[in-house]
């Protein structure tokens with residue numbers, strides 16, 4: 001059974017990362033509807049507000065609890081997040097609550113020892129609320145995807161993007177349930193699961209970037225296309241992994257190198273969009289969002305690689 005300390009820390013770190021990701025998913029869906037679908041846009045906005053409230057609650061509980069590795073990983077906020085949000089608010093006219101970003105930038109690292117029984121109850125209640133809102137969000141995404149695929153609804157988001165963010169919500173839910181059951185995670189099983197999941201996500205990010213670039217951005221298009229292929233191959237290899245596989249450490253370190261390189265590409269894309277130097281159909285927050293996901297994956301791979309050696 002997971003100790004109280006591990007339960008609190010793992011829950012808060014997970015919620016800080018995923019609640020912001022989900023809040024932005026709600027925003028991406030809200031912003032991509034045409035004039036006809038304002039009721040769907042309104043529902044997405046309501047979900048965005050609920051996720052914002054939960055993220056604020058998580059930030060309050062997390063001060064002084066989070067590991068330095070997570071705090072400096074760039075998975076919670078990056079040096080671009082605040083500006084990316086401001087620019088995206090400017091373009092879309094939709095509020096993003098940059099105050100939360102400011103609070104996250106000044107979160108304090110873990111002070112030993114963390115802990116009060118009160119915090120266990122608060123974190124458990126927080127996880128439960130996260131499960132509720134994430135389930136509603138996943139249902140919304142799933143219904144939207146079905147309606148898009150059966151040509152009942154039009155949106156400026158790719159169907160694959162809705163499918164992608166639905167998988168992310170379900171992945172988060174799965175970990176929330178494990179935490180609520182105080183399940184101790186088997187390291188090898190977890191490495192393999194995470195790689196199967198995140199390699200595909202990274203491949204799709206590269207393909208989204210490729211598809212959102214202006215046709216004149218030929219060099220960036222080719223680079224994004226290459227990353228798509230690199231991560232498709234890594235996904236295929238990860239899919240064949242089992243706990244007995246001896247090449248796992250080798251694959252994890254190869255994946256780490258590829259992800260560092262993709263992360264650098266996403267950093268350049270975020271900067272380029274913020275400086276108005278890249279022509280694309282993407283708001284800066286989308287670039288910062290996928291950058292944070294790469295940073296999250298790199299931190300996980302780093303932890304795994306350290307333990308595999």
Ligand SMILES: [Fe+2]
Nearest residue numbers: 164168201293
């Ligand atoms: Fe993603």
